[in-house]
């Protein structure tokens with residue numbers, strides 16, 4: 001099957017697909033000709049689907065990105081600039097959760113949105129682990145605490161910098177500060193050797209966190225857990241990720257106990273204009 005199929009009736013030969021293809025593999029040989037792949041274009045295509053999505057006439061189809069599976073952008077759903085700004089600025093790290101499970105479908109929807117985040121060369125290396133079981137979340141938190149105890153005993157500078165002694169004390173007093181008693185944790189992992197692993201997981205997780213807000217859920221990055229998951233063998237064993245994969249981001253998720261009424265202040269950005 002050929003990679004690109006162009007509808008000759010719909011194609012206006014405007015060259016938009018040629019201009020927008022990031023790999024430069026589409027050509028118009030003449031003003032009348034239909035767009036075609038350059039020789040060897042199949043091997044260079046990164047399956048980003050720009051050619052399908054950017055054609056105003058719906059003339060372009062792609063074997064890996066079928067036109068009929070690319071949802072149209074609905075104008076009535078576009079955000080105003082004010083809506084977008086408020087939505088992005090109102091997101092907060094949620095650290096108090098209701099004792100209530102989130103339906104699996106909602107967690108799946110978070111990942112469904114997050115998987116559309118950009119990745120280097122459209123490589124899409126992110127894989128997901130959903131720790132749905134709240135007891136298991138608690139067990140994983142316990143393993144992170146073990147890691148912290150080990151670092152504190154070793155007088156690790158990381159333990160001092162991240163105040164791990166206080167986190168351990170809280171745990172011993174019954175307050176869980178690893179996942180903040182969130183009912184679920186979503187973990188983004190990827191092949192450690194993949195050059196886009198870290199950036200892809202981070203960006204996807206950022207999408208996921210934003211989507212929690214849209215669904216009335218709350219999330220917070222689980223940084224202690226991520227740190228431990230990369231080096232603490234008992235936790236690595238418990239996670240049992242595919243061989244060669246590493247955790248690059250984790251999000252606690254649940255229903256927020258409180259709502260926020262104001263947006264935060266941040267440092268004034270340091271900007272150089274040239």
Ligand SMILES: Cc1cc2nc3c(=O)[nH]c(=O)nc-3n(C[C@H](O)[C@H](O)[C@H](O)COP(=O)(O)O)c2cc1C
Pocket residue numbers: 091092093094095177178220221222223224225264
């Ligand atoms: C990579 C990363 C790791 C984080 N790890 C934790 C964590 O382990 N525990 C926690 O309570 N908050 C964690 N946070 C949340 C930050 O503390 C929070 O984003 C910051 O204080 C700003 O607050 P806001 O997210 O509510 O705007 C993390 C944030 C990021 C981006």
